[in-house]
Amino acid sequence: MSRLNQGRAAIMLRHRFFILALILAAGFAQSSLAGDRTITVASTTSTEQSGLFGRLLPAFTQKTGIEVKVVAVGTGQALDIARRGDADVVLVHDRAAEDKFMAEGQGVARFDVMYNDFIILGPTADPAKAAGHDVVKALQRIAESKIPFISRGDRSGTHAAELRYWKEAGIDPARIGPSYKDIGQGMGPALNMAAGTGAYVLSDRGTWLSFKNKADLVILVEGDSRLFNQYGVMLVNPAKHPDVKKADGQSFVDWLISPEGQSAVANYKIDGKQLFFPNATGVPTN
Known part of the structure; x- marks a missing residue:
């Protein structure tokens, strides 16, 4: 091959590498943009x-x-x-x-x-006799019974709803005593604690339906229009x-x-x- 042809071949090879580099760069740019x-x-x-x-x-x-x-x-x-x-x-x-x-x-x-709606869950035996369709009466009975109640205590929407219901019941949960357990955690941990201790708890229905560790917990209070979520x-x-x-x-x-x-x-x-x-x-x- 003559030097002239060798030079042309080298130029063509560099050109192909240049085009390939542009294609790769464009691909990386598009990938970055998508990311x-x-x-x-x-x-x-x-x-x-x-x-x-x-x-x-x-x-x-x-x-x-x-x-x-x-x-x-x-x-x-x-x-x-x-x-x-x-x-x-x-x-x-x-x-x-x-x-x-x-x-x-x-x-x-x-x-x-x-x-969806909120529900009150508790042990099947329902020692506080909370079952029914009135969330306010249920909380009053739970407070009087001194059976443990698990509160999320985490400024969640569920916690805010719970506090509204206590207020409607005329009860300051801080005055209930040791049976009121403010855990500062999410719905899953609250349900686990209630299931493990035979306590009552307010939950949204969606999380309850997907919750696996139900143990002895059952829905006791539902159907109150105030439980709308x-x-x-x-x-x-x-x-x-x-x-x-x-x-x-x-x-x-x-x-x-x-x-x-x-x-x-x-x-x-x-x-x-x-x-x-x-x-x-x-x-x-x-």
């Missing part, structure tokens, strides 16, 4: 421990390419995370706390998503927190309240029992 499509949702332990997110999130990601990282804590903690700008979306269940969050300008808009979703306000991923976060909100997202909520069942009931209207409630 950045991740949002953080601060939510309640009930949405995770019930298994609901395990059903919803893969469907959402498959449709949009957006990955979702869930921080599952009590509602109060979830809203505090959002107040710091460390979440893009919040999905919680304490309407009074949600309204306060919105009044502070921390959320863009609040939408109803779904509901509504969930709401809010995009964190990017005007207050510039790092909020507005477009992708809004995509999650929009999908959750869409017919597709609502159908995914409705179709999540355990042993044929529906855990959450969709009720989004697509109309902001604030």
Whole structure:
């Protein structure tokens, strides 16, 4: 091969390497960009421990390419995370706390998503004679009986509801005595402690249905309209927190309240029992 042909061959080889490098670089850039499509949702332990997110999130990601990282804590903690700008979306269940969050300008808009109900669980023998359809009377009997009651004590939506019911019952739980056990933990640990000690406990129905270690616990109080448990979703306000991923976060909100997202909520069942009931209207409630 002549020197001229050798030179041309070398130039062509370098050109091919250059084109290959550009293709690889473009691929890496696209991969990096796709990897950045991740949002953080601060939510309640009930949405995770019930298994609901395990059903919803893969469907959402498959449709949009957006990955979702869930921080599952009590509602109060979830809203505090959002107040710091460390979440893009919040999905919680304490309407009074949600309204306060919105009044502070921390959320863009609040939408109803779904509901279930709270229940009081206790030992099958029901030593406090709490069974029935009146949550207030049940708590009064439990307090009088001095049978242990497990409180989450974690500023969750369930804990906030429990405190409202005690107030309606005219009882300060701090004055009940040692039978009132404030554990400062989530729904799973509270249920485990109640199951292990023969205690009473307030739970959301979704977590209860997915809970495996039921032991001697049974549902004793249900059906009171005051036990209604509504969930709401809010995009964190990017005007207050510039790092909020507005477009992708809004995509999650929009999908959750869409017919597709609502159908995914409705179709999540355990042993044929529906855990959450969709009720989004697509109309902001604030």
